Amino acid sequence: MVARVSDPTGLHRVLDDTVVLPQAARRLDTRAELWPDEVRIRVERLNLDAASYRQLERKHGGDGSVDYDAIRAEVLDIVAGRGKMQNPETGSGGMLVGTVEEVGPDSPLGLRAGDRVATLVSLTLTPLVIEDGLAAWDGRGEQVPCDGYAVLFGRSIAAVLPDDLPTELSLSVMDVCGAPALTARVVGEYVARSSHGVTVAVVGGGGKSGSLSLAAARHAGASRTIGVVPHEREAALLRAAGLADEVVVADARNPIGLRDAVAAAGGPADVTVVCVDVPGCEGGAILATADRGTVVFFSMATSFAAAALGAEGLASDVTMLVGNGYVPGHAAYALELLREDAGVRSLFEGRLTHEAGR
Amino acid sequence: MVARVSDPTGLHRVLDDTVVLPQAARRLDTRAELWPDEVRIRVERLNLDAASYRQLERKHGGDGSVDYDAIRAEVLDIVAGRGKMQNPETGSGGMLVGTVEEVGPDSPLGLRAGDRVATLVSLTLTPLVIEDGLAAWDGRGEQVPCDGYAVLFGRSIAAVLPDDLPTELSLSVMDVCGAPALTARVVGEYVARSSHGVTVAVVGGGGKSGSLSLAAARHAGASRTIGVVPHEREAALLRAAGLADEVVVADARNPIGLRDAVAAAGGPADVTVVCVDVPGCEGGAILATADRGTVVFFSMATSFAAAALGAEGLASDVTMLVGNGYVPGHAAYALELLREDAGVRSLFEGRLTHEAGR
Numbered sequence: 203m204v205a206r207v208s209d210p211t212g213l214h215r216v217l218d219d220t221v222v223l224p225q226a227a228r229r230l231d232t233r234a235e236l237w238p239d240e241v242r243i244r245v246e247r248l249n250l251d252a253a254s255y256r257q258l259e260r261k262h263g264g265d266g267s268v269d270y271d272a273i274r275a276e277v278l279d280i281v282a283g284r285g286k287m288q289n290p291e292t293g294s295g296g297m298l299v300g301t302v303e304e305v306g307p308d309s310p311l312g313l314r315a316g317d318r319v320a321t322l323v324s325l326t327l328t329p330l331v332i333e334d335g336l337a338a339w340d341g342r343g344e345q346v347p348c349d350g351y352a353v354l355f356g357r358s359i360a361a362v363l364p365d366d367l368p369t370e371l372s373l374s375v376m377d378v379c380g381a382p383a384l385t386a387r388v389v390g391e392y393v394a395r396s397s398h399g400v401t402v403a404v405v406g407g408g409g410k411s412g413s414l415s416l417a418a419a420r421h422a423g424a425s426r427t428i429g430v431v432p433h434e435r436e437a438a439l440l441r442a443a444g445l446a447d448e449v450v451v452a453d454a455r456n457p458i459g460l461r462d463a464v465a466a467a468g469g470p471a472d473v474t475v476v477c478v479d480v481p482g483c484e485g486g487a488i489l490a491t492a493d494r495g496t497v498v499f500f501s502m503a504t505s506f507a508a509a510a511l512g513a514e515g516l517a518s519d520v521t522m523l524v525g526n527g528y529v530p531g532h533a534a535y536a537l538e539l540l541r542e543d544a545g546v547r548s549l550f551e552g553r554l555t556h557e558a559g560r
Numbered sequence: 561m562v563a564r565v566s567d568p569t570g571l572h573r574v575l576d577d578t579v580v581l582p583q584a585a586r587r588l589d590t591r592a593e594l595w596p597d598e599v600r601i602r603v604e605r606l607n608l609d610a611a612s613y614r615q616l617e618r619k620h621g622g623d624g625s626v627d628y629d630a631i632r633a634e635v636l637d638i639v640a641g642r643g644k645m646q647n648p649e650t651g652s653g654g655m656l657v658g659t660v661e662e663v664g665p666d667s668p669l670g671l672r673a674g675d676r677v678a679t680l681v682s683l684t685l686t687p688l689v690i691e692d693g694l695a696a697w698d699g700r701g702e703q704v705p706c707d708g709y710a711v712l713f714g715r716s717i718a719a720v721l722p723d724d725l726p727t728e729l730s731l732s733v734m735d736v737c738g739a740p741a742l743t744a745r746v747v748g749e750y751v752a753r754s755s756h757g758v759t760v761a762v763v764g765g766g767g768k769s770g771s772l773s774l775a776a777a778r779h780a781g782a783s784r785t786i787g788v789v790p791h792e793r794e795a796a797l798l799r800a801a802g803l804a805d806e807v808v809v810a811d812a813r814n815p816i817g818l819r820d821a822v823a824a825a826g827g828p829a830d831v832t833v834v835c836v837d838v839p840g841c842e843g844g845a846i847l848a849t850a851d852r853g854t855v856v857f858f859s860m861a862t863s864f865a866a867a868a869l870g871a872e873g874l875a876s877d878v879t880m881l882v883g884n885g886y887v888p889g890h891a892a893y894a895l896e897l898l899r900e901d902a903g904v905r906s907l908f909e910g911r912l913t914h915e916a917g918r
Binding site: 489 | 579580581582716738814817847862863864865874875878880881885887
């Protein structure tokens with residue numbers, strides 16, 4: 203064994219020649235033996251990132267048929283070669299569900315052996331060993347039954363799955379739990395110093411992170427919430443869920459259209475939350491936001507340069523936040539919103555039913 | 561004349577078929593006649609964006625020689641065709657210097673005819689007509705003497721050039737004036753609620769935006785400032801300028817190295833400001849920052865995804881700001897820092913001398 207002390211980032215398990223963090227590493231050390239601040243999980247299922255699975259499907263498809271055995275073989279190859287599930291094309295990973303097997307004496311994560319957990323850090327930085335050759339997976343879909351083990355570091359995050367909710371529902375919420383937690387924090391700061399009410403617009407308010415962010419904004423004290431959706435069908439769903447005071451239909455890529463739609467619904471917004479995963483929404487989000495307001499970008503399609511140059515070009519004094527997916531307590535908070543808000547729950551359950559029926 | 565009312569964003573001058581903001585437009589309306597909220601500037605010089613000029617130089621170069629007449633012809637072509645100076649390859653523009661010629665009755669910019677100004681919004685969204693065929697420019701370098709006119713919109717920004725400083729020095733400061741203004745605001749917020757002093761690290765502290773940000777942090781009440789530079793030569797210059805309490809040498813692309821260097825200098829930082837224009841600094845900046853601290857990204861090389869996923873992967877509860885280049889009063893504030901701080905002034909003057917000598 204290498205006589206290295208552990209680093210909370212997992213640096214001690216990086217096998218590359220240069221010093222990089224586990225996410226950037228080509229290969230991780232997957233030994234089962236734990237450093238004192240680590241936790242080992244017995245894996246029951248991997249949830250592959252959707253973009254990663256689609257890439258594998260395209261690669262091994264053609265003529266209308268897909269070679270699912272080849273997909274399974276490639277996932278096994280990647281994990282065996284890299285010590286982690288990180289699609290080399292998309293760079294993305296996913297998450298996993300399992301049961302805590304062993305907890306190092308210095309682990310700060312608060313887990314106990316036997317806890318059933320989901321990891322909320324990416325598979326792209328999680329040491330992983332598959333022990334069953336993925337025999338129970340037919341290669342179809344992002345849900346991968348799996349026997350094996352994974353390792354969490356001192357700074358990892360894992361959430362205990364609640365007993366009172368179906369696993370699928372909990373995972374679906376946990377997948378986007380950073381957005382409502384950060385929305386609540388930002389909106390709460392505005393509420394604390396405002397004397398005239400706080401308006402919040404959520405662009406993509408009908409989606410998973412968007413609907414939770416609308417619920418979080420109201421929970422944090424927003425006096426008016428505006429959900430922006432791309433078409434009338436989604437507007438009807440969001441209106442039925444009752445999550446927003448106003449629901450408006452607008453193309454978020456049209457800056458003037460978005461600005462005017464939010465203004466007509468009672469804007470500009472003190473806080474604008476961007477949850478819609480299409481490029482080109484930066485200008486509209488900036489224009490929909492009041493002077494000294496805040497834009498929170500949760501969309502991974504956000505362009506840093508478009509946001510920075512866009513605000514400058516519009517002489518717009520807005521604060522722009524990179525949506526950090528980690529806020530302490532985020533999973534518990536999002537699950538609480540789901541439990542307390544029938545509208546949120548109905549949207550999430552409807553989505554799962556719809557997906558199961560595909 | 562088209563019977564359209566003006567929009568403060570300049571939308572009324574976009575000639576494209578789809579609704580886009582002037583920066584995204586293919587072509588702008590350059591008529592000299594003003595809408596009521598506009599201002600017309602008599603141009604004396606264009607400052608081309610450095611990346612744009614380098615691209616033109618590469619395109620028209622080869623075998624060690626550059627066809628400077630071709631560079632001039634292409635700039636004329638671009639401006640004639642698009643109604644603005646936006647390099648179609650790099651997407652970037654630059655800024656201009658000129659004198660206010662006419663002010664529309666509803667202009668909110670506070671300018672008067674005769675004011676000598678620099679525009680602080682990009683040339684990529686500024687209607688521009690060149691009237692002298694760039695006869696006074698030999699095609700060499702980013703400074704382009706030019707006779708012609710440009711138009712500012714209701715939401716544009718222009719700063720009056722001060723009488724007490726050389727134009728070159730003022731422009732050099734105004735070029736990066738967003739960074740110190742936002743740094744001062746963020747640091748000031750920490751100082752207002754902290755009882756134990758505020759530590760600020762500036763990555764790339766020896767550069768233009770970095771040195772001004774160090775001065776701004778101290779001015780805003782930081783109790784300890786740390787300048788991070790890439791090599792010993794720059795460390796010596798920054799130490800001599802006296803702008804930082806600690807100067808450390810570290811490669812900002814090495815996350816562990818940056819974290820440990822800032823920690824050794826008295827970190828982690830409450831506020832980390834990233835001013836170094838190389839990719840891959842997100843992880844180190846996050847790790848150099850304390851829990852509940854803030855990272856301000858001013859580098860245009862910042863990757864939104866690397867920042868968002870990096871913080872989540874490290875379970876790091878930091879606030880991450882997209883460095884907005886516009887804060888009201890930013891130009892005046894940066895010039896004030898230059899006037900009051902001999903260290904800042906010496907660094908800027910040294911840089912201009914060095915560039916003039918190239």
